Amino acid sequence: MLVDMVIDGIDVPDDGTEAVDHIGELLQRVAGGDQTAFGRLYDLLSPRVFGLILRVLVDRAQSEEVLQEVFLEVWQSAARFAPNRGQGRSWVLTIAHRRAVDRVRSSQAASDRDVRVGFRDLDVAHDGVSEQAELRIEGEKVAAALSGLPDPQREALTLAYYGGYSQSEIAALVGAPLGTIKTRMRDGLSRLRSEMGVTA
Structure with missing residues (x-):
């Protein structure tokens, strides 16, 4: 007899x-x-x-503002979702x-404009701005490196590090064995380190 576990709206057969x-x-x-x-979708996914x-x-x-923008986009573009692609x-x-x-990029651009104007009047807080700029650049490097990964590796890493899912939850979400998810994440992290020049 088929026994199903339900995890956040995803049926995971135990067979x-x-x-x-x-x-x-x-x-x-x-x-x-x-x-x-749409209401059910919002209830299931909005916390994540x-x-x-x-x-x-x-x-x-x-x-909170971005959350509303995301679900507005989901409502407007749901027809673009392709079940065969993920x-x-x-x-x-x-x-x-x-x-x-x-x-983040938009806020940083506005902040950069304010800083440029502020530097004309008062040369302060340079260290804080430098630190923010370095963090932004580092974040952009990670995003660029992540976008260069094969889809399965990128999906697993995105769900883990941005979605907060465990490896077993990711396996259930994408319908792949746990061992496969572990391999995808290991290989994806290895490629990210290589792309960014980080030695393990």
């Missing part, structure tokens, strides 16, 4: 068969204008999405991460 992507199913219904499905955004932005108010949850988290990074 080794592939997981059912309930988030993907909801996205397909949302693409058809189903408001009830908010957590990811907050990790990137740190600022709670900005994170899990629904990963698709939404990718949108969230991109939006959060865009907000």
Whole structure:
């Protein structure tokens, strides 16, 4: 007899068969204008999405704004979700991460403009600005290196480090064996270190 465990809206059969992507199913219904499905999708994913955004932005108010932007984009672009290219949850988290990074860049650009104007009047806080710039540059290097990874490795690392999922949760989400997820993460981290010139 088939026994299913339900983890945050994902059915994970205990017989080794592939997981059912309930988030993907909801996205397909949302693409058809189903408001009830959108409400269910929001209820299931908003805590995870908010957590990811907050990790990137740190600022709670900005994170709340970006959360709304993410779900607006999900509502407007759900038809672009392709079930054959990955899990629904990963698709939404990718949108969230991109939006959060865009907000960081936008905020940094505004801050840089303010700093340039401020330097004309008062030469202060240079060390703090330098540190912020270095962190931003480092973050951009990581994002660029991450985007160069094969899709399975990038998905596993994004879910782990931006989504906060454990390896076993990632295995359930993407419908892959735990050993495969561990290998993807190990190989992905190795490639990231190499790309960024970091020695283990």
